[in-house]
Amino acid sequence: xxxxxxxxxxxxxxxxxxxxxxxxxxxxxxxxxIAQREFGWLSDDVMRSVARLLxxxxxxxxxxxxxxxxxxxxxxxxxxxxxxxxxSCMLLGAERLVDLLKDRYGLEPGGxxxxxxxxxxxxxxxxxxxxxxxxxxxxxxxxxLTEERIVEILERYK
Amino acid sequence: MERVLLKxxxxxxxxxxxxxxxxxxxxxxxxxxxMRPEDIIEEVKKSGLRGRGGAxxxxxxxxxxxxxxxxxxxYLICNADEGEPGTxxxxxxxxxxxxxxxxxxxxxxxxxKAEYGYIYLRxxxxxxxxxxxxxxxxxYERNYLGENILGRDVxxxxxxHQGAGAYICGEETALIDSLExxxxxxxxxxxxxxxxxxxxxxxxxNNVETLANIPYIVEIGGEAYSKIGNPECPGPxxxxxxxxxxxxxxxxxxxxxxxxxxxxxxxxxxxxxxxxKAVIPGGVSTPVLPASMIDCRMDFVSMxxxxxxxxxxxVIVMDETVCMVKVMHRIMKFFEHESCGKCTPCxxxxxxxxxxxESIEKGNGRPGDIELxxxxxxxxxxxxxxPLGDGAAGALRGMLKHFEYEFEEHIAGRSRCKxx
Ligand SMILES: Cc1cc2nc3c(=O)[nH]c(=O)nc-3n(C[C@H](O)[C@H](O)[C@H](O)COP(=O)(O)O)c2cc1C
Ligand code: SF4
Ligand code: FES
Numbered sequence: 001x002x003x004x005x006x007x008x009x010x011x012x013x014x015x016x017x018x019x020x021x022x023x024x025x026x027x028x029x030x031x032x033x034i035a036q037r038e039f040g041w042l043s044d045d046v047m048r049s050v051a052r053l054l055x056x057x058x059x060x061x062x063x064x065x066x067x068x069x070x071x072x073x074x075x076x077x078x079x080x081x082x083x084x085x086x087x088s089c090m091l092l093g094a095e096r097l098v099d100l101l102k103d104r105y106g107l108e109p110g111g112x113x114x115x116x117x118x119x120x121x122x123x124x125x126x127x128x129x130x131x132x133x134x135x136x137x138x139x140x141x142x143x144x145l146t147e148e149r150i151v152e153i154l155e156r157y158k
Numbered sequence: 159m160e161r162v163l164l165k166x167x168x169x170x171x172x173x174x175x176x177x178x179x180x181x182x183x184x185x186x187x188x189x190x191x192x193m194r195p196e197d198i199i200e201e202v203k204k205s206g207l208r209g210r211g212g213a214x215x216x217x218x219x220x221x222x223x224x225x226x227x228x229x230x231x232x233y234l235i236c237n238a239d240e241g242e243p244g245t246x247x248x249x250x251x252x253x254x255x256x257x258x259x260x261x262x263x264x265x266x267x268x269x270x271k272a273e274y275g276y277i278y279l280r281x282x283x284x285x286x287x288x289x290x291x292x293x294x295x296x297x298y299e300r301n302y303l304g305e306n307i308l309g310r311d312v313x314x315x316x317x318x319h320q321g322a323g324a325y326i327c328g329e330e331t332a333l334i335d336s337l338e339x340x341x342x343x344x345x346x347x348x349x350x351x352x353x354x355x356x357x358x359x360x361x362x363x364n365n366v367e368t369l370a371n372i373p374y375i376v377e378i379g380g381e382a383y384s385k386i387g388n389p390e391c392p393g394p395x396x397x398x399x400x401x402x403x404x405x406x407x408x409x410x411x412x413x414x415x416x417x418x419x420x421x422x423x424x425x426x427x428x429x430x431x432x433x434x435k436a437v438i439p440g441g442v443s444t445p446v447l448p449a450s451m452i453d454c455r456m457d458f459v460s461m462x463x464x465x466x467x468x469x470x471x472x473v474i475v476m477d478e479t480v481c482m483v484k485v486m487h488r489i490m491k492f493f494e495h496e497s498c499g500k501c502t503p504c505x506x507x508x509x510x511x512x513x514x515x516e517s518i519e520k521g522n523g524r525p526g527d528i529e530l531x532x533x534x535x536x537x538x539x540x541x542x543x544x545p546l547g548d549g550a551a552g553a554l555r556g557m558l559k560h561f562e563y564e565f566e567e568h569i570a571g572r573s574r575c576k577x578x
Contacts, residue, residue: 020315022357023357025340026337027339029320029321029322029339030320032322033281033320033322063341064341067324067342067343067498068324068342069322069324069495070282070322070323071322082282085488086243086442086488087243087244087474087488087489088243088401088474090484090485090488091400091401091402091474091476092401123282124241124243124325124495124496125241125244125492127240127245127246127248127280127282127283129246129398129401129406129474130398130399130400130406130407131406132400132406136282139284141284141285
C-alpha cells in the first residue's frame with residue numbers, strides 16, 4: 001500500500017500541491033501539515049507514508065520534520081492551547097495565565113491533562129502583541145486574555 | 159498622511175477582490191504592464207525604498223542584482239514569516255489587505271521576469287492562510303494571476319507555503335531551505351539568493367510590507383515617493399506598538415517619525431499614569447533604549463546613531479514597574495529556543511547567557527556575573543554564522559549599557575522585585 005493511510009481527499013490535495021513546485025521534496029512541509037491535520041500527530045508510520053508518497057527517504061522526512069516546533073511526535077490532547085509568553089504578552093500578565101492553567105487544570109507547559117482534554121504549548125510570539133496576552137486553541141485565535149476570559153474560552157472546548 | 163498600506167482596512171470586506179477593485183485596486187498592474195520591466199526597477203531605485211523585513215536593504219538594488227543574473231527561471235518570494243517578537247505589522251496586510259500584497263507581487267514579478275512566486279507564511283497565522291488562499295483564487299478567476307495576465311504575454315503563479323514554527327526561517331537563506339523541504343538553517347553567503355537561491359536559481363526575497371509598497375510607487379512614481387518621510391530612507395512605514403501604552407496597535411506613519419510621537423501621540427501614552435522606563439524599538443533583537451532617548455527618529459538611518467536599530471519597527475513599551483533582568487531573561491530564552499544549532503557561538507552562547515540571566519533573576523547571581531555576560535556576548539558578536547547570534551548578544555549588551563545597575567542590584571540582593 002504505497003499510499004499508506006491517507007484519505008483520498010488528502011492524496012488529491014497533496015497531488016495538487018505537488019504540481020506547484022519544481023520538485024517533490026518542496027511539498028514535504030505541506031504534506032506534513034496535511035498528515036498532522038489528519039492524524040493529530042506524526043507517528044513513525046505516518047512519516048513513512050509521507051516518505052513513500054513523495055519519494056523521499058524516511059531519514060529525510062524525519063530529519064526535516066524534527067526541526068520544526070509545530071510538528072508533534074507524540075499524541076496530543078484533544079485541544080492544543082498555544083499560549084504566548086514572549087515579552088509583550090509577559091508585560092501584560094501571560095505568566096499569571098500559565099499559573100492559572102497549572103492550578104485549575106493541572107496543566108504544565110509541554111504537558112497534557114490527565115483526561116486528554118488539553119495540551120499546553122508555550123509559544124514565542126504569535127503576532128498579537130498589540131492585543132496581548134494571546135493564544136491559539138487549535139487554530140482559533142484569542143487575545144486580550146484575562147484570567148476570567150481564558151477560563152470562559154476553554155470551557156467551550158470539551 | 160494618506161494611508162497606503164492600511165488603506166480601507168476598516169471595511170469589514172476589505173479582503174474581497176470586488177471591494178479592492180472598487181477602491182481602485184489592481185489599476186497599477188495595467189499601468190506597470192505598459193512600462194518596460196527595467197523602467198519599473200528604475201522607479202523602485204529612484205523611490206529609495208528600503209526593505210521592511212529588518213535589514214533595510216535597498217529594494218531597487220536587490221532587484222538590479224537579480225535581473226543582471228542571466229539564469230532562468232527566477233523566483234519571487236514574499237517573506238511573511240513575521241517572527242520577531244513584538245512584530246505584528248504584516249498581519250493586517252495579510253488578513254485585511256491581501257490583494258494589495260498580491261498586486262505588489264504581480265508587478266514585482268513582471269519587473270523581475272519571475273513566473274513563480276511563493277508567500278512563505280508562518281504557521282502561527284492560520285487565518286491569514288485562509289484569507290490569502292481565497293484572495294489568490296479570486297485573483298486567478300479575474301486573470302490577475304495565471305497565464306496571459308490581462309491578455310498580455312505575462313504569466314505568474316502564486317502559492318502560499320506554510321512554515322512550521324521556526325523563527326530562523328525568517329532569515330532569507332534558511333527560508334529558502336525550508337521552502338525546498340529541508341531543515342531551515344542559514345546558508346553561506348555569498349552566493350546571495352539573487353544569484354543562487356531557491357532550487358539554485360536567482361531568487362528575490364522581500365518582506366510583505368516591502369512588496370505592498372510597490373503598487374504605490376508605480377502609481378505616483380519613484381520621485382514623488384522619495385519625498386515621503388525621511389528622504390534618506392523614505393516611504394510610509396508600519397509601526398507596531400505593544401506593551402504598556404493606552405492604544406497599542408499598528409500605525410502607518412511617515413518613515414522617521416520619532417518614538418515620542420509614536421508612543422504619546424498615536425499610541426496614547428503610558429497606561430495607568432505610570433512613567434515610561436524603556437523602549438525596545440524594533441523587536442527583541444534590537445537594543446533597548448531608556449526613556450531619555452525617545453526623541454530619536456524611527457528609521458534605518460537615525461536608529462543606529464542612537465545605538466539601536468529600526469528592525470521590524472516593533473515598539474515594545476515598558477513602564478517604571480518593569481524588571482529589566484526579567485525581560486532580558488525572557489528574551490534570551492527565546493534566542494536559546496530559536497537558535498538553529500548550526501554554529502557553536504550561538505547555540506552554546508545563548509544557552510550560557512540564559513542560564514546566567516536565570517540565576518541572577520532568581521536571586522542566585524554571583525559577583526562577576528556581569529563581566530561573564532559581557533565576555534560571552536563579546537565572544538558571540540560578529541562570530542556567528544547568521545545575524546541571530548548577533549541579535550542575541552546585541553540585545554544583552556544594550557540592556558547592560560543602559561540598565562547595568564539593575565543587574566547589580568539583583569546580584570547584591572538589593573532589588574525590589576523579589577526574584578522577578
Ligand atoms: C534571524 C532572522 C530572522 C528574520 N525574520 C524575518 C521575518 O520574519 N520577516 C522578514 O521579512 N524578514 C526577516 N528577516 C530578514 C530576511 O533575512 C531578509 O533580509 C528580508 O526578508 C528581505 O526582505 P526586505 O529586503 O524586503 O526587507 C530575518 C533575518 C534574520 C537574520
Ligand atoms: S547564528 Fe544561531 S541561528 Fe544563525 S546559523 Fe548560527 S546557530 Fe543558527
Ligand atoms: S509577544 Fe505574545 S503575541 Fe507577540
